Amino acid sequence: xxxxxxxxxxxxxxxxxxxxxxxxxxxxxxxxxxxxxxxxxxxxxxxxxxxxxxxxxxxxxxxxxxxxxxxxxxxxxxxxxxxxxxxxxxxxxxxxxxxxxxxxxxxxxxxxxxxxxxxxxxxxxxxxxxxxxxxxxxxxxxxxxxxxxxxxxxxxxxxxxxxxxxxxxxxxxxxxxxxxxxxxxxxxxxxxxxxxxxxxxxxxxxxxxxxxxxxxxxxxxxxxxxxxxxxxxxxxxxxxxxxxxxxxxxxxxxxxxxxxxxxxxxxxxxxxxxxxxxxxxxxxxxxxxxxxxxxxxxxxxxxxxxxxxxxxxxxxxxxxxxxxxxxxxxxxxxxxxxxxxxxxxxxxxxxxxxxxxxxxxxxxxxxxxxxxxxxxxxxxxxxxxxxxxxxxxxx
Amino acid sequence: xxxxxxxxxxxxxxxxxxxxxxxxxxxxxxxxxxxxxxxxxxxxxxxxxxxxxxxxxxxxxxxxxxxxxxxxxxxxxxxxxxxxxxxxxxxxxxxxxxxxxxxxxxxxxxxxxxxxxxxxxxxxxxxxxxxxxxxxxxxxxxxxxxxxxxxxxxxxxxxxxxxxxxxxxxxxxxxxxxxxxxxxxxxxxxxxxxxxxxxxxxxxxxxxxxxxxxxxx
Numbered sequence: 001x002x003x004x005x006x007x008x009x010x011x012x013x014x015x016x017x018x019x020x021x022x023x024x025x026x027x028x029x030x031x032x033x034x035x036x037x038x039x040x041x042x043x044x045x046x047x048x049x050x051x052x053x054x055x056x057x058x059x060x061x062x063x064x065x066x067x068x069x070x071x072x073x074x075x076x077x078x079x080x081x082x083x084x085x086x087x088x089x090x091x092x093x094x095x096x097x098x099x100x101x102x103x104x105x106x107x108x109x110x111x112x113x114x115x116x117x118x119x120x121x122x123x124x125x126x127x128x129x130x131x132x133x134x135x136x137x138x139x140x141x142x143x144x145x146x147x148x149x150x151x152x153x154x155x156x157x158x159x160x161x162x163x164x165x166x167x168x169x170x171x172x173x174x175x176x177x178x179x180x181x182x183x184x185x186x187x188x189x190x191x192x193x194x195x196x197x198x199x200x201x202x203x204x205x206x207x208x209x210x211x212x213x214x215x216x217x218x219x220x221x222x223x224x225x226x227x228x229x230x231x232x233x234x235x236x237x238x239x240x241x242x243x244x245x246x247x248x249x250x251x252x253x254x255x256x257x258x259x260x261x262x263x264x265x266x267x268x269x270x271x272x273x274x275x276x277x278x279x280x281x282x283x284x285x286x287x288x289x290x291x292x293x294x295x296x297x298x299x300x301x302x303x304x305x306x307x308x309x310x311x312x313x314x315x316x317x318x319x320x321x322x323x324x325x326x327x328x329x330x331x332x333x334x335x336x337x338x339x340x341x342x343x344x345x346x347x348x349x350x351x352x353x354x355x356x357x358x359x360x361x362x363x364x365x366x367x368x369x370x371x372x373x374x375x376x377x378x379x380x381x382x383x384x385x386x387x388x389x390x391x392x393x394x395x
Numbered sequence: 396x397x398x399x400x401x402x403x404x405x406x407x408x409x410x411x412x413x414x415x416x417x418x419x420x421x422x423x424x425x426x427x428x429x430x431x432x433x434x435x436x437x438x439x440x441x442x443x444x445x446x447x448x449x450x451x452x453x454x455x456x457x458x459x460x461x462x463x464x465x466x467x468x469x470x471x472x473x474x475x476x477x478x479x480x481x482x483x484x485x486x487x488x489x490x491x492x493x494x495x496x497x498x499x500x501x502x503x504x505x506x507x508x509x510x511x512x513x514x515x516x517x518x519x520x521x522x523x524x525x526x527x528x529x530x531x532x533x534x535x536x537x538x539x540x541x542x543x544x545x546x547x548x549x550x551x552x553x554x555x556x557x558x559x560x561x562x563x564x565x566x567x568x569x570x571x572x573x574x575x576x577x578x579x580x581x582x583x584x585x586x587x588x589x590x591x592x593x594x595x596x597x598x599x600x601x602x603x604x605x606x607x608x609x610x611x612x
């Protein structure tokens with residue numbers, strides 16, 4: 001091992017690094033807790049814990065100011081594993097410490113896997129409505145759909161964050177490129193003046209075709225309120241090999257998608273809430289909101305759902321109510337909310353394959369601490385016994 | 396590769412995956428939706444296509460699993476504002492805010508809010524607005540008569556207009572009260588008398604664009 005690698009190893013193995021990382025972790029949590037007032041829980045999680053570096057803005061420049069949760073947690077994980085490989089010896093007397101550290105490692109890995117694998121969507125169904133997809137609470141996507149086929153739609157989805165870059169976006173299923181021209185994370189839509197591209201507020205409409213000829217998007221500050229969602233808009237130009245197909249205004253505020261024709265095929269373009277399609281469909285048969293007799297006090301909420309797979313393997317009715325979710329195909333459907341018309345139910349759809357890891361991690365750490373404590377207790381009692389015998393002799 | 400390099404790679408690999416997630420362009424094929432008729436861009440009207448800014452996320456985003464709660468305001472109404480109205484950032488209580496400036500720097504504001512229930516009923520709401528511009532409350536029958544009813548886009552819109560004073564200046568309110576899904580939406584256009592009167596036609600046109608949302612195909 002050369003000197004550089006050795007010094008790198010020594011750095012990762014060192015207990016000083018553990019202390020520094022733990023202190024940084026505490027500072028991170030403290031700052032994130034304070035900033036939750038401004039940003040809300042979701043934005044804080046993304047900014048502080050599910051990031052490598054935390055940036056602050058000085059004017060228009062983003063300046064890195066602190067390592068993010070992925071960096072601190074990742075380094076802590078490497079530090080712990082490296083310490084076990086190089087520094088700690090596996091002996092029975094150290095079993096408690098080993099178990100405790102194993103629990104900590106599992107906890108860090110569990111958080112990482114949760115960040116990677118967890119799905120948290122919602123499914124909104126009105127009585128009689130059938131859906132085979134759930135919708136994200138926060139994420140949006142640009143979809144370009146080939147609707148030519150009579151039975152199926154071929155969908156290409158582009159994550160919202162890709163619209164923030166100016167780079168042309170290409171996919172083998174699209175005979176044209178999608179070139180983002182402008183992107184607003186939050187916006188309002190307004191009627192566009194008929195005779196100008198500029199409006200009094202200074203916003204410029206870049207749209208040359210579609211609904212953007214009549215509507216423009218004006219940027220707004222991002223909202224971080226938990227009960228609101230931003231209304232992102234973007235101007236995207238579709239560029240084929242031979243010509244530009246025009247610049248479209250897309251927005252989650254535009255309820256209907258825009259359609260166009262190219263290459264003898266029918267296309268549809270829209271910015272919408274991100275969807276997660278499932279290989280089965282749910283139909284809301286009946287939503288029930290029971291109250292205690294003579295009062296408006298809620299007693300029970302329930303959704304009678306028909307679950308059906310295309311191959312006919314499953315076709316059954318299920319009742320989802322409080323504390324009785326539907327568990328199917330790795331997903332859990334909770335009764336989460338409803339609309340005031342009491343005909344529309346909102347189900348929370350959750351997948352978290354690593355949900356058990358934090359429990360196992362805590363159990364391991366508890367066990368490790370108990371084992372370590374017992375070793376010390378036994379050792380302490382063993383040392384104390386002769387002294388006690390001496391003291392009792394004179395009596 | 397040395398053990399410590401292994402360790403680094405082991406630790407950094409999943410982090411790199413985490414950094415790249417949700418950035419990929421993907422494709423899939425789905426059966427057509429039966430209840431989602433597409434609208435041609437050439438025929439769709441602008442007023443049929445817009446949703447409100449900062450729309451509630453469904454009300455259940457922050458709700459605990461297994462805890463059923465009513466959504467904060469139900470589904471949002473949609474509208475398209477005239478081009479010369481300037482959208483302003485929303486606030487905690489507002490569904491939308493628009494500023495309108497007139498001659499000599501006169502400024503009026505359209506505030507859009509929504510509250511559960513009927514908020515006391517039409518008479519109470521009309522008299523509340525009257526009180527804001529130093530007008531005495533009207534008897535029930537007269538207050539009810541002061542409301543002009545419109546049916547636009549399956550919504551029952553109650554339009555009122557009143558002129559009074561605020562801070563010693565002639566002030567006018569043109570407003571609309573819209574019951575929708577167990578909540579009441581208020582569109583209050585308040586400002587200098589002359590400016591609000593001038594904008595009345597635009598406000599009435601704006602009311603025609605208010606409609607319930609439809610599902611996005």
